[in-house]
Amino acid sequence: GNCGVGAICGHQFGGLISDCAVYNTSISSLIEINGGGISGLITSPSTIQNCYADVEMTASTQSGGIAGFVNYTASSMTIINNCYSAGTITIVPIAGAASVIGGLIGQSFHAQVTNCGTSVSLSLDTYNSGNASPQYLGGFVGKDNGNSSFDRCYAAGSITFPSDVE
Numbered sequence: 310g311n312c313g314v315g316a317i318c319g320h321q322f323g324g325l326i327s328d329c330a331v332y333n334t335s336i337s338s339l340i341e342i343n344g345g346g347i348s349g350l351i352t353s354p355s356t357i358q359n360c361y362a363d364v365e366m367t368a369s370t371q372s373g374g375i376a377g378f379v380n381y382t383a384s385s386m387t388i389i390n391n392c393y394s395a396g397t398i399t400i401v402p403i404a405g406a407a408s409v410i411g412g413l414i415g416q417s418f419h420a421q422v423t424n425c426g427t428s429v430s431l432s433l434d435t436y437n438s439g440n441a442s443p444q445y446l447g448g449f450v451g452k453d454n455g456n457s458s459f460d461r462c463y464a465a466g467s468i469t470f471p472s473d474v475e
Contacts (some may be wrong), residue, residue, distance in 0.1 A: 311352075312341070312343065312350070313342065313348070314336060314338050314345075315336075315344065315345040315350075315376075315377070316331040316334045316336060316346055316362060316364065317331065317348060318347065318348045318349070319348075319350065320348075320349065320351075321355045321357075322351075322352055323353040323354060323355055324355055324356075325355070325358070326347060326348065328358075329347060329359075330360070330361045331346055331361065331364065333363060334364050336364055336367075337368075338367070338368045338370070339403070340369065341370045342369075343371045343372065344368050344371075344372035344373075344377045345377040346364040346373070346396070347362050347376060348375070348377070349372075349376075349378070350377060350378050351378065351379045351381070352381065354385040354387055356388045356390070357390075358389070358390040358392065359391045360391075360392045360393075361393050361394070361395075362375055362392075362393075362394045362396070363394075363395045363396050364396040364398070365396055366396070366397070367398075367399045368398055368408070369401050369406060369408060370403075370406050370407065370408060371451070372398060372410050372415045373413050373414040373429075373450070374395070374412050374413050375389060375394050376415070377414075377415045379414060379457075385419075386420055386421045387419065387421070388420070388421050388422075388423075389414070390422075390425070391424045392413070392425045394412060394429050395428045396430075397430045397431075398410055398430075398431050399432050399434050400431060401434045402444060407443045407445065408443075408451075409451040410431055410445070410447075410451045411427075411431075411446075411447045411452075412428070412447070412450075412464050412466050413464070414450045414451070415450075415451045415452075416445075416450075417450055417452070417454065417457045418454045420457040420458075421457070421458050422462055423459075424460075424462070426463045426464070427449060427463075427466060428466045429466045430469070431448070431467070431468045432469040433446065433468075433469065448465075448467075449463070449464040
């Protein structure tokens, strides 16, 4: 969806977010809302740098510890530099919508990510094998659509699935 929730910015349409910190913050991004510890939805070339987010998030669709959904063209990438995320994201899948969740970024189109890390732990709350929607869970990024670059980055969190996942 085109909705976003973030501790600093819900929908970032360009500009710079720099030298910010988010501590012990609870974010709920259910019902196809993009969620991020700093910015939920980025739809124009933007920069997030030198930021830290410690979040407890409940998410269904595109969500990440720093940014939920980074979407723009290759001619002008969004830059995420020197950022770190910590905390937990509990994934609650909803029928008909893919869960795309990452420790730093949920879903990425055209991002340049440098010197970033995450210790966010992901936990799939429930799993319905009858739900045809895919679940993309990544320690660093849930899904990259092939046009982003990641340099000097790491993930140190965990990913937990319920015992009934086949």
